[in-house]
Amino acid sequence: AQSVTQLGSHVSVSEGALVLLRCNYSSSVPPYLFWYVQYPNQGLQLLLKYTSAATLVKGINGFEAEFKKSETSFHLTKPSAHMSDAAEYFCAVKNTGNQFYFGTGTSLTVIP
Amino acid sequence: SAVISQKPSRDICQRGTSLTIQCQVDSQVTMMFWYRQQPGQSLTLIATANQGSEATYESGFVIDKFPISRPNLTFSTLTVSNMSPEDSSIYLCSVEDAGSTEAFFGQGTRLTVV
Numbered sequence: 001a002q003s004v005t006q007l008g009s010h011v012s013v014s015e016g017a018l019v020l021l022r023c024n025y026s027s028s029v030p031p032y033l034f035w036y037v038q039y040p041n042q043g044l045q046l047l048l049k050y051t052s053a054a055t056l057v058k059g060i061n062g063f064e065a066e067f068k069k070s071e072t073s074f075h076l077t078k079p080s081a082h083m084s085d086a087a088e089y090f091c092a093v094k095n096t097g098n099q100f101y102f103g104t105g106t107s108l109t110v111i112p
Numbered sequence: 113s114a115v116i117s118q119k120p121s122r123d124i125c126q127r128g129t130s131l132t133i134q135c136q137v138d139s140q141v142t143m144m145f146w147y148r149q150q151p152g153q154s155l156t157l158i159a160t161a162n163q164g165s166e167a168t169y170e171s172g173f174v175i176d177k178f179p180i181s182r183p184n185l186t187f188s189t190l191t192v193s194n195m196s197p198e199d200s201s202i203y204l205c206s207v208e209d210a211g212s213t214e215a216f217f218g219q220g221t222r223l224t225v226v
Binding site for chain 1: 216
């Protein structure tokens with residue numbers, strides 16, 4: 001079975017600083033990869049997805065993620081954090097059987 | 113992208129009672145799923161709601177506890193039966209369409225059992 005590891009359950013950054021949220025997956029076959037964001041009291045919203053096209057994927061709200069097969073990683077970055085970025089972020093993998101596997105989530109705090 | 117309406121958005125229920133959560137999609141979708149998100153944890157798939165047939169449950173989840181209906185391609189319900197405090201969670205409806213790689217989620221139902 002797939003597993004998704006998000007390093008750091010809580011990340012704090014200053015407003016304007018780089019955001020880096022880490023995600024590693026277990027698979028020898030490049031799967032579909034996703035980042036979802038969950039704002040308080042809301043459902044999950046898709047930030048971006050990798051589907052075996054370009055390894056650098058750009059998403060909404062200035063986020064991007066780079067797929068690195070050799071490292072089985074799909075880290076999420078944003079050059080400059082905004083207060084509105086404070087939320088829970090989930091990395092997810094979809095395997096060839098079309099089932100999603102979610103990481104445990106990273107809570108991002110942005111310090112003014 | 114599909115727009116999903118899930119209700120209720122939250123509820124506080126007495127132990128031993130049951131709650132039915134509704135999920136309405138603004139378009140016909142192939143796949144509908146129900147997830148549970150326990151406090152501080154990630155999403156766990158409960159079951160796949162199959163249109164016109166019994167839901168497919170994941171390991172650890174049974175129909176008697178979580179009966180699911182899906183009468184058509186735009187609507188599903190999840191019932192949490194005989195609730196206990198351990199059932200306090202966020203329950204999320206999710207949909208995928210044929211040929212699409214991504215999933216869309218409802219806003220969730222925050223359930224507290226007292």
